[in-house]
Amino acid sequence: MTAVPLTTKKDWSSDQEVRWCPGCGDYSILTAMQLLMPEIDRRREDTVFISGIGCAARFPYYMNTYGMHSIHGRSPAIATGLAMARPDLDVWVVGGDGDMLSIGGNHLIHALRRNVNLTILLFNNQIYGLTKGQYSPTSEVGKVTKSTPMGSLDHPFNPISLALGAEATFVARTHDMDRGHMQEMFRRAHAHKGAALVEVYQNCNVFNDGAFGAITKKDARDAMLIDLKHGEPVRFGAENERGVMITDDGAQIVNVADVGEDKILVHDETADRGIAFALSGLAQDRESPTPIGVFRAVDRQEYGEAASAQLAAAQEANGPGDLDMLLRSLPTWDVS
Amino acid sequence: MTDTADRTDEIREVERIIIRFAGDSGDGMQLTGDRFTSASALFGNDLATLPEFPAEIRAPAGTLAGVSAFQIHISDHDITTPGDAPNVLVAMNPAALKAELDKIEPGATVIVNTDAFEERNLAKAGYADNPLEDGTLDGYTKIEAPMTSLTKEVCKDIGVKPRDAERSKNFFALGLVSWLYSRPEEPTMIWIREKFKGRDLVIAANEAAYRAGNAFGETAELSASRLAVRPAKLPAGTYTNINGNTALSWGLIAASHQVGLPLFLGSYPITPASDILHELSKHKNFGVRTFQAEDEIAAVGSALGASYGGHIGITTTSGPGIALKGETLGLAVSLELPLIVIDIQRGGPSTGLPTKTEAADLMMAMYGRHGEAPMPIVAASSPSDCFDVAIEAVRIAVQYRTPVMLLSDGYLANGTEPWKLPSVDDLPRLSVEFASETNGMDDEGREVFWPYVRNEDMARPWAIPGTDGLMHRIGGIEKQDGTGNINYAPENHDFMVRLRDERIRKIAETIPPLEVTGDVDADTLIVGWGSTWGAITSAVGRMRAAGEKVAQVHLTHLHPFAPNLGQILGQYERVIVPEMNLGQLTALLRAEFLVDARVISKVSGQPFTAGELVARIQEETR
Numbered sequence: 001m002t003a004v005p006l007t008t009k010k011d012w013s014s015d016q017e018v019r020w021c022p023g024c025g026d027y028s029i030l031t032a033m034q035l036l037m038p039e040i041d042r043r044r045e046d047t048v049f050i051s052g053i054g055c056a057a058r059f060p061y062y063m064n065t066y067g068m069h070s071i072h073g074r075s076p077a078i079a080t081g082l083a084m085a086r087p088d089l090d091v092w093v094v095g096g097d098g099d100m101l102s103i104g105g106n107h108l109i110h111a112l113r114r115n116v117n118l119t120i121l122l123f124n125n126q127i128y129g130l131t132k133g134q135y136s137p138t139s140e141v142g143k144v145t146k147s148t149p150m151g152s153l154d155h156p157f158n159p160i161s162l163a164l165g166a167e168a169t170f171v172a173r174t175h176d177m178d179r180g181h182m183q184e185m186f187r188r189a190h191a192h193k194g195a196a197l198v199e200v201y202q203n204c205n206v207f208n209d210g211a212f213g214a215i216t217k218k219d220a221r222d223a224m225l226i227d228l229k230h231g232e233p234v235r236f237g238a239e240n241e242r243g244v245m246i247t248d249d250g251a252q253i254v255n256v257a258d259v260g261e262d263k264i265l266v267h268d269e270t271a272d273r274g275i276a277f278a279l280s281g282l283a284q285d286r287e288s289p290t291p292i293g294v295f296r297a298v299d300r301q302e303y304g305e306a307a308s309a310q311l312a313a314a315q316e317a318n319g320p321g322d323l324d325m326l327l328r329s330l331p332t333w334d335v336s
Numbered sequence: 337m338t339d340t341a342d343r344t345d346e347i348r349e350v351e352r353i354i355i356r357f358a359g360d361s362g363d364g365m366q367l368t369g370d371r372f373t374s375a376s377a378l379f380g381n382d383l384a385t386l387p388e389f390p391a392e393i394r395a396p397a398g399t400l401a402g403v404s405a406f407q408i409h410i411s412d413h414d415i416t417t418p419g420d421a422p423n424v425l426v427a428m429n430p431a432a433l434k435a436e437l438d439k440i441e442p443g444a445t446v447i448v449n450t451d452a453f454e455e456r457n458l459a460k461a462g463y464a465d466n467p468l469e470d471g472t473l474d475g476y477t478k479i480e481a482p483m484t485s486l487t488k489e490v491c492k493d494i495g496v497k498p499r500d501a502e503r504s505k506n507f508f509a510l511g512l513v514s515w516l517y518s519r520p521e522e523p524t525m526i527w528i529r530e531k532f533k534g535r536d537l538v539i540a541a542n543e544a545a546y547r548a549g550n551a552f553g554e555t556a557e558l559s560a561s562r563l564a565v566r567p568a569k570l571p572a573g574t575y576t577n578i579n580g581n582t583a584l585s586w587g588l589i590a591a592s593h594q595v596g597l598p599l600f601l602g603s604y605p606i607t608p609a610s611d612i613l614h615e616l617s618k619h620k621n622f623g624v625r626t627f628q629a630e631d632e633i634a635a636v637g638s639a640l641g642a643s644y645g646g647h648i649g650i651t652t653t654s655g656p657g658i659a660l661k662g663e664t665l666g667l668a669v670s671l672e673l674p675l676i677v678i679d680i681q682r683g684g685p686s687t688g689l690p691t692k693t694e695a696a697d698l699m700m701a702m703y704g705r706h707g708e709a710p711m712p713i714v715a716a717s718s719p720s721d722c723f724d725v726a727i728e729a730v731r732i733a734v735q736y737r738t739p740v741m742l743l744s745d746g747y748l749a750n751g752t753e754p755w756k757l758p759s760v761d762d763l764p765r766l767s768v769e770f771a772s773e774t775n776g777m778d779d780e781g782r783e784v785f786w787p788y789v790r791n792e793d794m795a796r797p798w799a800i801p802g803t804d805g806l807m808h809r810i811g812g813i814e815k816q817d818g819t820g821n822i823n824y825a826p827e828n829h830d831f832m833v834r835l836r837d838e839r840i841r842k843i844a845e846t847i848p849p850l851e852v853t854g855d856v857d858a859d860t861l862i863v864g865w866g867s868t869w870g871a872i873t874s875a876v877g878r879m880r881a882a883g884e885k886v887a888q889v890h891l892t893h894l895h896p897f898a899p900n901l902g903q904i905l906g907q908y909e910r911v912i913v914p915e916m917n918l919g920q921l922t923a924l925l926r927a928e929f930l931v932d933a934r935v936i937s938k939v940s941g942q943p944f945t946a947g948e949l950v951a952r953i954q955e956e957t958r
């Protein structure tokens with residue numbers, strides 16, 4: 001592999017004018033990414049961003065890498081083909097909640113269960129932005145929008161639960177108000193071999209402003225964000241006075257003093273999927289304490305590599321393809 | 337079936353025989369037909385086959401819905417169709433007789449498994465009386481063989497249980513038919529031993545059943561019915577018997593070999609295209625990646641992703657799948673990336689006739705995307721032609737950086753014919769170069785890469801990720817030519833729409849001119865495309881032999897058309913277009929060339945026969 005030259009944010013920024021609404025959370029995600037990329041050990045040439053349709057899907061245009069702005073919902077499928085064909089590349093997939101959970105939900109779950117080597121960033125703003133404000137598959141029940149004047153009836157997806165249900169090998173959540181945390185999650189997801197999903201809570205200040213304000217505002221974070229750290233007790237609060245305990249009813253938020261420190265869950269990213277699933281269930285609304293960080297990170301055979309290994313095994317067993325032999329592989333006869 | 341003068345012993349020689357094997361889906365008729373085909377091919381006959389399966393995997397046994405048939409036409413000269421009316425029908429049960437009897441020629445030979453003609457089966461087939469006894473078969477040559485019981489009997493001696501033995505009765509039928517029509521025994525015996533290797537009882541049972549069928553012919557004194565068809569005088573070379581889907585798969589592998597790029601197939605299983613997925617999946621040692629996607633959309637999406645990465649992306653499907661892939665095909669048109677889209681057409685709309693043939697997706701191939709989204713279209717005309725057309729599709733795709741639609745159909749997919757193997761050295765040489773250098777200058781005077789700068793073919797550079805310094809973004813939004821920058825300006829869109837249209841039309845420059853066959857100076861021209869080639873060729877041959885003047889031209893390229901098509905059409909008073917749809921090519925010809933083209937249409941799920949085409953062409957020309 002060609003040596004990776006030293007770069008700066010500027011090298012990773014394309015010459016295209018960024019066209020999100022002023023104040024949109026997407027800006028801070030883009031900046032976090034452009035600042036992070038020089039620290040990641042890959043060349044711009046070997047990096048590809050693939051997106052579908054939606055506000056988030058503009059992302060590839062702003063990265064000075066290879067990129068494809070494709071069609072609505074299909075980016076995980078297109079990226080799967082690219083990652084299988086070119087295991088040497090670093091393939092990122094970027095999309096919003098409508099793109100990846102509604103029209104493209106099928107492709108997302110299959111990319112996750114196959115464990116294709118993709119780093120998937122799901123910008124969740126709980127609204128349709130580009131089509132000007134309809135409810136999305138992550139919007140809360142009762143949401144009043146242009147398409148739901150009497151309130152939406154749909155129960156929302158919890159993207160983390162969905163990804164865990166699809167047997168994803170890496171699942172994390174972060175939010176657009178904390179660059180350091182975003183970069184840490186992106187870095188971890190990128191380093192993971194296989195499909196990595198990072199849900200990014202992203203503020204759409206035009207159609208769903210403040211959707212995550214109650215948990216991501218600076219002064220709310222201590223009380224409302226549960227920062228998962230591998231090997232550490234799951235505790236939060238200004239004094240670390242609250243914690244998460246696993247009971248028969250799932251994950252419960254408790255006062256540490258009430259239950260005793262030894263009852264508090266010690267986070268294990270590699271643990272049984274059930275515990276990660278219980279943790280994901282803690283954020284069913286936007287007013288209650290919400291876990292962020294890596295829910296699960298486990299090793300499983302990566303898809304593209306396994307596909308390449310089959311090619312190698314076939315060549316080993318049958319020799320490299322010989323076209324003339326192939327044409328004569330069915331019974332033949334000679335006419336003179 | 338034509339008698340010839342010379343007779344050897346009691347075996348009469350004929351020029352050709354058409355045999356139709358029919359039975360319950362569980363009776364192994366496809367296998368029997370396949371074996372008969374192989375033996376005939378190795379014997380040196382020219383041949384064409386038409387397998388017909390029921391749509392259900394296991395329809396109730398003994399019913400009309402469960403009848404599976406296989407037709408083979410063997411000949412001592414060059415033939416192009418599986419034949420019109422069969423001369424021989426093998427009916428393994430009453431349902432098969434009922435379903436097939438009206439397809440065979442008057443006076444044909446009917447070979448029946450009498451054991452199956454018992455009350456329950458007769459009732460299931462809807463026969464009130466036994467057709468073997470009530471005069472239904474008067475006028476036919478009837479050969480009655482108790483195939484099931486005789487097979488059980490010979491198997492008893494070798495220790496096979498009666499229930500297992502029953503499964504070998506198709507080999508009895510094969511043995512009998514092979515004796516009647518003078519097929520060599522050796523290829524079938526070798527095949528049995530290979531196929532059932534390690535299962536000695538099965539081998540013994542099948543061999544015994546085959547020989548019992550042979551012996552039945554001798555002892556039942558059926559010698560008067562024995563016929564032989566001499567080997568055909570085909571051009572010298574090595575031949576194999578091939579079906580369309582296998583030829584297509586091999587053509588793709590050959591194209592990949594010629595162009596020097598790996599294949600990537602993204603596919604979702606669908607009848608009758610799945611066999612291409614199966615076949616290509618066997619050849620991973622050629623560097624072929626196959627991906628069974630979660631749906632048709634992911635199948636084409638993954639193929640497009642692979643093309644973006646520098647592979648030859650392919651997706652295979654049938655009509656319903658093309659409908660689902662439409663949006664991604666529009667993206668491929670906009671991205672100007674190579675992509676091979678293969679439609680093995682079947683009867684539609686909707687689920688339609690999944691196992692029957694039709695060629696009614698031409699307009700969808702032409703126009704089935706939103707906006708002006710032109711795609712080149714090529715169509716295969718015979719099973720072996722699928723090989724050549726696959727290579728041609730790849731040529732167009734890589735040279736012009738465009739998705740290409742390749743149309744085949746259920747008839748070509750499963751039908752077989754002897755194919756003179758090409759020499760690898762004679763295959764078309766294809767080549768492509770990826771972009772490696774910058775080609776533009778930004779406002780600050782820095783060298784940059786512009787993805788939509790065009791070469792003399794109006795093709796944009798194929799710059800694959802990983803290439804030094806050529807980072808760029810492409811997408812489905814309207815872009816400016818050259819830079820590829822997003823551009824919504826009215827005049828830019830107008831320009832780009834016309835440019836995309838023009839660049840696909842420009843492909844005509846590298847399409848070889850069409851050649852008219854038959855009587856070039858006739859008044860009537862028959863124009864065909866796709867799998868109608870065999871029937872049209874045979875029909876035109878018969879008409880000319882009868883002294884009528886007819887010309888024929890067959891199209892491989894449906895968009896753009898070959899450069900001289902308009903001029904050819906202009907030379908004829910009458911232009912007739914047989915199609916397995918309601919007139920789709922006819923409409924395109926009328927629109928493009930203002931000719932009074934007339935359609936002969938057939939949409940019954942069955943290919944044209946030469947005989948019916950002759951009659952219908954004559955109707956049109958009188």
Ligand code: SF4
Nearest residue numbers: 021024055129204205
């Ligand atoms: S609509 Fe919302 S999500 Fe889209 S760019 Fe504007 S603020 Fe951002």
